[in-house]
Amino acid sequence: MNTKLLDIPKTISEPDLFRKMILFSVAAHVAFILFFGLKAALFPNESLSLDAAIQVDLVGLPDKIQQLPEKTKPAPAPPQVAPIRPVTPPIPKVQKAVNLKPAVKALDKIKKLEREEREKKVLDNIKEEVAQEEAKEQRQAKLTKLLKGNAVSPGSSLHGLAKSEFNEYLGALQNHVNEHWNLPEWLQNDNLKASVTVYIDFRGVVTKRVLVTSSGDSRFDDLALKAVDEASPFPQPPPKFVDVVKVDGITLKFP
Amino acid sequence: MKFFIFLVLALLSSMTSFADDDKIYINVGQAKVKKSLVAFPPLVFLGTPSVAPGFKQVGGDLFNTILNDLDVSNLFTIIKQQAYLEDSAKVGLTPAPGNPNGFHFESWSKIGSEFLIRGGYKMKSPTDLEFEVYVYYVPQAKLVLGKIYAAKASEARVTAHTFSDDLMKALTGKRGIFRTKFVAASDKAGNKWKEIYVMDWDGRNNIQVTNHHSISLSPAWRPDGKTISYTSFAYHPNLKSRNPDLFTYDIFTGKRFLVSSRLGINSGSAFSPDGNSIILTISKGEGPDIYKMNVEGDNLEKITNGPKGSLNVEPAVSPDGNKIAFSSDRSGVPMVYIMDADGSNVKRITFAGRYNSSPSWSPDGKKIVFAGQDKDHFDLFTVSVDDLTDMQRLTSAKTTSGRNANNEDPSFSPDGRHIVFTSDRTGKNQIYIITTDGTSERRITVDSHNYFKPKWSPYID
Numbered sequence: 001m002n003t004k005l006l007d008i009p010k011t012i013s014e015p016d017l018f019r020k021m022i023l024f025s026v027a028a029h030v031a032f033i034l035f036f037g038l039k040a041a042l043f044p045n046e047s048l049s050l051d052a053a054i055q056v057d058l059v060g061l062p063d064k065i066q067q068l069p070e071k072t073k074p075a076p077a078p079p080q081v082a083p084i085r086p087v088t089p090p091i092p093k094v095q096k097a098v099n100l101k102p103a104v105k106a107l108d109k110i111k112k113l114e115r116e117e118r119e120k121k122v123l124d125n126i127k128e129e130v131a132q133e134e135a136k137e138q139r140q141a142k143l144t145k146l147l148k149g150n151a152v153s154p155g156s157s158l159h160g161l162a163k164s165e166f167n168e169y170l171g172a173l174q175n176h177v178n179e180h181w182n183l184p185e186w187l188q189n190d191n192l193k194a195s196v197t198v199y200i201d202f203r204g205v206v207t208k209r210v211l212v213t214s215s216g217d218s219r220f221d222d223l224a225l226k227a228v229d230e231a232s233p234f235p236q237p238p239p240k241f242v243d244v245v246k247v248d249g250i251t252l253k254f255p
Numbered sequence: 256m257k258f259f260i261f262l263v264l265a266l267l268s269s270m271t272s273f274a275d276d277d278k279i280y281i282n283v284g285q286a287k288v289k290k291s292l293v294a295f296p297p298l299v300f301l302g303t304p305s306v307a308p309g310f311k312q313v314g315g316d317l318f319n320t321i322l323n324d325l326d327v328s329n330l331f332t333i334i335k336q337q338a339y340l341e342d343s344a345k346v347g348l349t350p351a352p353g354n355p356n357g358f359h360f361e362s363w364s365k366i367g368s369e370f371l372i373r374g375g376y377k378m379k380s381p382t383d384l385e386f387e388v389y390v391y392y393v394p395q396a397k398l399v400l401g402k403i404y405a406a407k408a409s410e411a412r413v414t415a416h417t418f419s420d421d422l423m424k425a426l427t428g429k430r431g432i433f434r435t436k437f438v439a440a441s442d443k444a445g446n447k448w449k450e451i452y453v454m455d456w457d458g459r460n461n462i463q464v465t466n467h468h469s470i471s472l473s474p475a476w477r478p479d480g481k482t483i484s485y486t487s488f489a490y491h492p493n494l495k496s497r498n499p500d501l502f503t504y505d506i507f508t509g510k511r512f513l514v515s516s517r518l519g520i521n522s523g524s525a526f527s528p529d530g531n532s533i534i535l536t537i538s539k540g541e542g543p544d545i546y547k548m549n550v551e552g553d554n555l556e557k558i559t560n561g562p563k564g565s566l567n568v569e570p571a572v573s574p575d576g577n578k579i580a581f582s583s584d585r586s587g588v589p590m591v592y593i594m595d596a597d598g599s600n601v602k603r604i605t606f607a608g609r610y611n612s613s614p615s616w617s618p619d620g621k622k623i624v625f626a627g628q629d630k631d632h633f634d635l636f637t638v639s640v641d642d643l644t645d646m647q648r649l650t651s652a653k654t655t656s657g658r659n660a661n662n663e664d665p666s667f668s669p670d671g672r673h674i675v676f677t678s679d680r681t682g683k684n685q686i687y688i689i690t691t692d693g694t695s696e697r698r699i700t701v702d703s704h705n706y707f708k709p710k711w712s713p714y715i716d
Contacts, residue, residue: 059606061629061636062607064649064693174282177281177283185288185290185329185330186291189428195280219394222395227283227286251281252280253283254283
């Protein structure tokens with residue numbers, strides 16, 4: 001029997017289809033890359049401007065600072081004195097006479113007890129002070145032993161609280177002199193600098209001022225000296241610094 | 256630990272008071288600025304009246320011009336003549352006892368005068384002026400300046416300005432601004448046209464320098480102080496329309512050149528400090544961008560590049576030529592930016608307000624003044640280039656109807672102490688000047704016309 005094979009249409013196996021699709025995909029990608037690569041090479045675009053991102057806060061523009069004329073300080077108001085009113089002495093009320101003897105006895109007893117209590121307290125305090133003094137002497141003796149060979153004296157330099165107080169005084173002095181330090185604009189020059197040493201008495205009055213460094217411009221120097229003259233009297237120095245400002249003086253650097 | 260100790264020592268040494276070499280020092284600090292009291296008695300006529308009948312007019316011009324200069328300088332307070340103890344007409348220009356009939360310093364020191372200006376003039380002929388003037392520093396009885404100026408009688412005001420400049424130089428070491436000029440656009444010529452005008456800084460000698468019968472605007476000075484550039488809507492016969500073209504004009508020779516007539520905007524020009532290049536806005540039918548070209552209009556280089564659709568206008572070149580400030584709406588609203596001269600390193604410098612424009616550099620390059628709008632009007636502001644938080648409003652004015660006036664178009668003076676601008680507070684856009692700290696504002700033009708975009712000239716020799 002002659003059999004004829006039926007012409008069955010060929011079906012593509014799944015692996016073949018997958019391979020073809022992969023090839024197609026690769027070819028398409030290559031074509032895309034070639035197309036855009038050639039386009040970029042032959043027809044270059046304008047350069048892309050990349051600006052840094054910025055944060056924009058919606059704020060208003062500043063107001064104008066009003067330049068007001070310098071206010072003159074008002075004269076100090078006279079101290080407020082309370083009006084003097086006539087005082088009428090209270091009229092004592094008339095009371096009935098009472099027997100005060102038992103009450104006076106009781107009061108004497110209380111006073112005696114209180115006196116004894118106070119005396120005891122005073123004695124205790126004295127005892128405590130003596131004990132503290134002894135302890136202090138012992139500590140001092142220890143310290144002296146440790147510092148043997150060194151000459152320790154109080155010295156003249158300022159430390160700790162004293163120095164802080166002195167700096168506070170200098171700050172007040174600086175503000176005070178600066179209030180009187182005026183310069184015309186035509187003399188405003190960074191290169192002009194002068195120093196004036198001032199000697200101040202216990203009231204703050206300048207007893208002597210010496211131009212120790214000249215700016216080179218006598219007009220500038222004169223105005224520095226004028227500022228010192230107008231600023232005198234200076235703030236009163238604290239008692240413990242009177243000698244320092246009176247003998248050593250303070251050098252003011254302008255500006 | 257060592258670093259900590261070093262830090263503590265450094266902090267201590269920076270305190271105002273310290274004690275090195277056993278002395279106690281205080282740094283007094285910066286002085287308050289004060290004005291100097293100056294006495295300026297009337298000028299003495301030293302000539303023969305019959306030689307020049309117009310001598311009073313000349314003397315008046317000299318005196319009033321100097322008086323105004325002294326006032327505007329902001330350095331002086333002028334003592335009223337009623338306070339004078341000495342009749343200057345009866346004593347000489349120089350002091351006694353050197354001059355037996357001289358003035359006495361005590362007469363001036365007693366009224367607190369720090370400076371005394373004594374001047375006299377004579378006319379050698381009706382047209383020839385000789386002005387002799389001396390300035391004394393009264394506290395030290397010292398001569399600061401003494402000169403004799405010879406000029407034409409018609410140049411009395413220039414002579415007075417020259418003396419004021421010399422006085423500024425003698426006192427501050429810096430040149431005065433009294434011979435500088437303004438250039439501005441104005442509708443003064445009528446017919447809705449705007450032409451360009453050049454005037455002295457005090458508004459005198461207002462001269463029209465264009466006659467295009469068109470809209471001419473945005474003038475600028477070349478650093479030599481001789482040439483200006485401006486834009487005018489010139490008629491192009493081939494296009495049968497007008498185009499904003501850029502011109503230059505020599506104010507001394509009267510020569511005019513068409514520099515750029517590229518289609519579209521050719522405007523907002525500024526010169527480089529060497530005067531050899533012009534920076535301007537050109538649109539060429541596209542978005543307006545900033546370009547650079549030579550003074551002949553060639554060698555065009557694009558400096559800004561978009562972003563697309565944004566405006567980049569009003570370039571202002573820094574005094575050293577390394578930076579350009581400009582206005583741009585690239586952030587959505589017009590703001591002021593700076594960039595390097597080649598267009599790189601663009602940096603926005605204004606963030607506040609709704610509309611900031613018209614930047615102008617201070618001569619030291621440290622500040623920029625601009626016009627800013629935050630509500631319904633423009634005011635002038637300065638901002639430090641290195642510290643954008645250091646911003647100051649300079650102006651604040653009301654119109655006659657009570658609304659806030661517009662103060663716009665600022666430009667720094669060459670000495671950096673003043674700014675010229677326009678304001679509509681009177682109902683017309685007039686020219687004003689103000690000091691850079693926002694004080695001492697004064698009106699310069701007093702007429703019924705409008706002025707736009709005034710620019711302060713460089714020093715003019």
